[in-house]
Amino acid sequence: MIHFENVGLRYGMGPEVLRDLSFDIPKKSFQFLTGPSGAGKTTLMRLLFMSLKPTRGLIRMFDRDISVIPGDELPLLRRRIGIVFQDFRLLDHMTTYENVALPLRVRGKEEASYRSDVVELLKWVGLGERINVLPPVLSGGEKQRVAIARALIDQPEVLLADEPTGNVDPPMAQRLLNLFIELNRLGTAVVIATHDLSLMDRVDARRMILSEGHLDIYD
DSSP: OEEEEEEEEESTTSOEEEEEEEEEEOTTOEEEEEOSTTSSHHHHHHHHTTSSOOSEEEEEETTEEGGGSOGGGHHHHHTTEEEEOTTOOOOTTSOHHHHHHHHHHHTTOOHHHHHHHHHHHHHHTTOTTOTTOOGGGSOHHHHHHHHHHHHHTTOOSEEEEESTTTTSOHHHHHHHHHHHHHHHHTTOEEEEEOSOHHHHTTSOOEEEEEETTEEEEEO
């Protein structure tokens, strides 16, 4: 599904921040991405989401070389990916419900076909009483759960989650992890960037460890 071959990335004329990354992310796989702060985890997640292009090497997404994909086709490919950014990227003028439903609206689906699914998912992430609240009123942990629900609502082929449990308490972290595991069982490939070793210990999954721009993989 995703193939990296000798990928490197630098900003401007500076040194490479990612070097010689070669790995595959198979369909229906589950992996954690970890490493010290500043190692480049968020940068790698942006490459996976195609919001950055490498300065060298090959990246293939869904059997297509991203270096030759026309810019107007990238949004269509990104719709196959659910992503949870650390800055959440919620729309402040939309309610919790509307933010989560947005990917389905963009696809042209009728509200009657998805309303119950959105409401059920918001209940699952503990936001059943916050459906009609605007993001500025939400806490950081609540915003994070809205972003997670939005990423999951359309059952993407790939889920990229950058520190998805960083602002929630341990019981909610376990609940969210269970949600990711269930999504994976349904066929979604999952990549979770995290510093939380205890979270990783709860799942038998591949670990991708990024350090000083290099990636080591432990199956």
